[in-house]
Amino acid sequence: MDTSDYEIILPEIGEQLDQNEEWFMVKHEGQVKKVRSHDYDEIYRIPGLYEDIFYKRLGCVSPKVVCELLNEEIKKKGEQDSALRVFDFGAGNGMVGEIVRKMGCDFLVGVDILPEAKEAAERDRPGVYDDYYVLDMTCLEDEEKRKFEEYNFNTLVTVAALGFDDIPTRAFMNAFNLLKNDAWVAFNIKEKFLSKADSSGYGDVIGKIMDDNLVILQERKYCHRLSVAGEELCYHAIVGKKANNIDDISGIIRAAG
Template sequence: MAPTAVNGTGNGTGREHEVLHRAPAPAGVAVPAPPLPADLQAARAALRLALPEPNSKFSQDDEWCVVAEPGGAWGEYRFHDYDRIFQVPGLYEKIFYDVLGCDSPRFMVGLLSEALAQAGVPASTLRVLDLGAGNGIMAEELAAVGVEHAVGVDILTEARDAALRDRPGLYADYQVADLTRLPVGQRETLAGHRLNALTVVAALGFGDIPPAAFRTAYDLVEPDGWVVLTIKDAFLEETDTSGFGGMIGESIRSGALEVVRRERFQHRLATDASPLLYEGIVARKRGALAG
């Protein structure tokens, strides 16, 4: 099957209009796009990639593209091969933001900003645990609205290395850790940050962050802290087998998670240009998670 090529500026045949279809910011909340380092912008612009034919349908866990390598050959990258993607400066942004129109970090920070304003809570008072932090895009958006203390956690060393390379200085700390079996020393280190907010954006489900890891991160957040998460709507349905549907759904029903804002929005486009819809939730931690 022939791929659809995308050039170095992020525009490709049949794709120019699709990349512009992004979820709007909440009314009355201005969330400016932070400037990127010049070298990252240059690397991102120079990359060339190609998608499968638009009429090819893949599950979200099996999506892929091919990328032009320095020697001229084309290498295949599965979208969930984050360890490989993060090693190429700008490739994550190229695939998910320039080509597929991902807008989840900006959208969710907009929801959070609105909720904080309604509660009279300055963003500067947040001490955020950014779970599934990747290469720091969420921290960049948080910093743009006044968050001064963010701690990244990711299971991949490549993610931490990419964050330090591409967005230095945004995290007060960045721990590479498996939260399903968090060592005592790392738990104490994270607890020492006195975390009062948790962000998990575009990271839950598909085996990337299992329910047990989410629970560990949630337990590190102080009572009445803020919880900001996105999750594919299918994971919250009654037929869900991932464990998130019961955990999050029951926690909301019991009041352990007090929902402040909840929006269904377009996370990004699939490779066939169909929308991938997620639930965006901003909540307060009022008790232990269900289950």
């Protein structure tokens, strides 16, 4: 990868900030800037910065954990020889796509809402995706929906992109509903969103999907990464098979956003 010159300065943070409030300083091209950890557009623009901050310094293991879990389940079911047609939703700069490609897949499409994500994926991991779209899955145009249905995806992977201000539940539902029944679904989510104590409503939607629309084959609790303050961030990696389409959750979605 062509990494440019930059310097990361992690702040001394005494308190535990929520993940979407974390920040660090970046010195790049003569300027020092405060970057929030969810300012993905700014992060993707600098080659190597995303990998450096989240993977090297904060020890993120989620693409590896989620993809390994998926691979294990595929092997257990004896489906390793069947062609995987994978939808990487919230694909970012292609870290997950790269692993899925190495696992072996027939066809791989990435979707992200940010043009900077697509640019970074093409710049840093050329050839990983067969197609990569910048679009908002909360409101798919009819033509886009038709095209996605024609892709005949049999696997949905969404890593480090659910919860907080990232992928809204309706967008996840639309992606999920593109799959045929019995398709593989692999994602991760922060533990707090699965707890009854979560007041955002996000967990209610994910919990309902897990109860009603998925046959869960594996759920693993693990440390997604360290926070900027050095605390372990606990996530669950979940792999299952789609049982049926998600419907009738508009009421919960309204509450969850």
